[in-house]
Amino acid sequence: MNIKIGFLHSLIRKEEKLLLQEFRKRPNVNLVMLDDREVSFHLGQNGFNIDLLLERCINHSRALYAIRLFEGMGIRCINNYHTASICGDKLLTSATLQENNVPQPEVRIAFTEKSAIKAIEEMGYPVVLKPVVGSWGRLIAKINDKDSAEAILEHKTVLGSYQHSIFYLQKYIEKKGRDIRSFVIGDECICAIYRTSEHWKTNTALGAKTSNCEVTDEIREISLTAARAVKGDIVAIDLFESDGSILVNEINYTMEFKNSIDITGVNIPGKIVDYVLKQAKLKS
Numbered sequence: 001m002n003i004k005i006g007f008l009h010s011l012i013r014k015e016e017k018l019l020l021q022e023f024r025k026r027p028n029v030n031l032v033m034l035d036d037r038e039v040s041f042h043l044g045q046n047g048f049n050i051d052l053l054l055e056r057c058i059n060h061s062r063a064l065y066a067i068r069l070f071e072g073m074g075i076r077c078i079n080n081y082h083t084a085s086i087c088g089d090k091l092l093t094s095a096t097l098q099e100n101n102v103p104q105p106e107v108r109i110a111f112t113e114k115s116a117i118k119a120i121e122e123m124g125y126p127v128v129l130k131p132v133v134g135s136w137g138r139l140i141a142k143i144n145d146k147d148s149a150e151a152i153l154e155h156k157t158v159l160g161s162y163q164h165s166i167f168y169l170q171k172y173i174e175k176k177g178r179d180i181r182s183f184v185i186g187d188e189c190i191c192a193i194y195r196t197s198e199h200w201k202t203n204t205a206l207g208a209k210t211s212n213c214e215v216t217d218e219i220r221e222i223s224l225t226a227a228r229a230v231k232g233d234i235v236a237i238d239l240f241e242s243d244g245s246i247l248v249n250e251i252n253y254t255m256e257f258k259n260s261i262d263i264t265g266v267n268i269p270g271k272i273v274d275y276v277l278k279q280a281k282l283k284s
Contacts, residue, residue, distance in 0.1 A: 055254060089133055
C-alpha cells in the first residue's frame with residue numbers, strides 16, 4: 001500500500017533537500033509537494049489526497065494557519081497546530097513550560113513601557129528583551145542599564161506591530177559562551193550539540209560554531225519533558241547551563257539540523273522520515 005505524504009514547504013533549503021532524499025529511499029511512499037506560496041484552501045472541502053502532512057515552512061504565520069486548515073480536514077500534521085501555536089510564540093512557550101514545571105530562566109511580561117521598566121528593575125540588569133514571535137536571534141536585545149531600557153522600549157512601542165507592544169523580558173543567563181540544542185523525535189532525544197560563540201547570542205544563523213554534546217540523563221529528561229509539555233512530535237530544544245542545572249530557553253517546531261548531522265553522527269533527516277512514516281501507517 002502506497003503512503004501519501006504531504007510536504008508543506010517554502011523555499012527548499014538544505015534541510016528539505018535532505019528530507020526529500022530520505023523519503024525517496026523509502027519504498028511505497030508518494031510525496032505530494034505543497035508550496036505555501038501556491039497552495040490555496042477551500043473551507044469545508046478537502047482537496048488534498050494525503051495520509052499525513054509534514055510541515056517545513058519558513059514563515060510562521062503560513063505554517064500555523066495551514067496546519068489549522070489541514071487538521072480541519074482531518075489530516076494528521078507533524079507538528080500539530082497546538083505545538084506550532086505554542087512554540088511559535090515565546091510567551092505561550094514560557095507559560096506552558098511554567099504550567100508543566102519545566103525549569104526555565106526567569107520571565108516577566110509587561111504591556112506598557114512603564115510597567116516594563118518596573119519589571120526590569122525588579123529583575124535586575126542585565127535582562128534580555130525578545131519579540132514574542134521571531135527566530136534566528138533577530139530583534140533580541142540585551143539591556144544593561146536604564147538608559148538602554150528606555151531607548152529600546154520606546155523604539156519597540158513605535159514599531160507598529162501589536163506584538164512589539166508585548167514586552168517579553170527574560171533574565172540574562174551567563175552561559176559562558178555556549179548553549180545546547182537537543183533534538184527530540186517522538187519519545188527519543190536523538191542527539192544534542194553545543195553552540196559556541198564569543199557573542200552573547202549563540203545562534204548558528206549568527207555564526208556560532210557547533211560541536212557534539214553528549215546526551216546526558218539530565219539533558220534527555222528535560223528535553224523530553226519540554227517536548228511533551230508542548231505535545232511536540234519533532235522539536236529542537238534550546239537549553240542553557242546555569243549554576244549546575246539545565247534550563248529550557250526555547251522550543252523550535254520547524255527545526256533546522258543541517259549543521260548537526262556530521263557533528264553528532266546521527267542521521268537526523270532519516271530518523272524524521274522514519275517517524276513520519278510510522279505515524280502515517282498508524283493512522284491508516
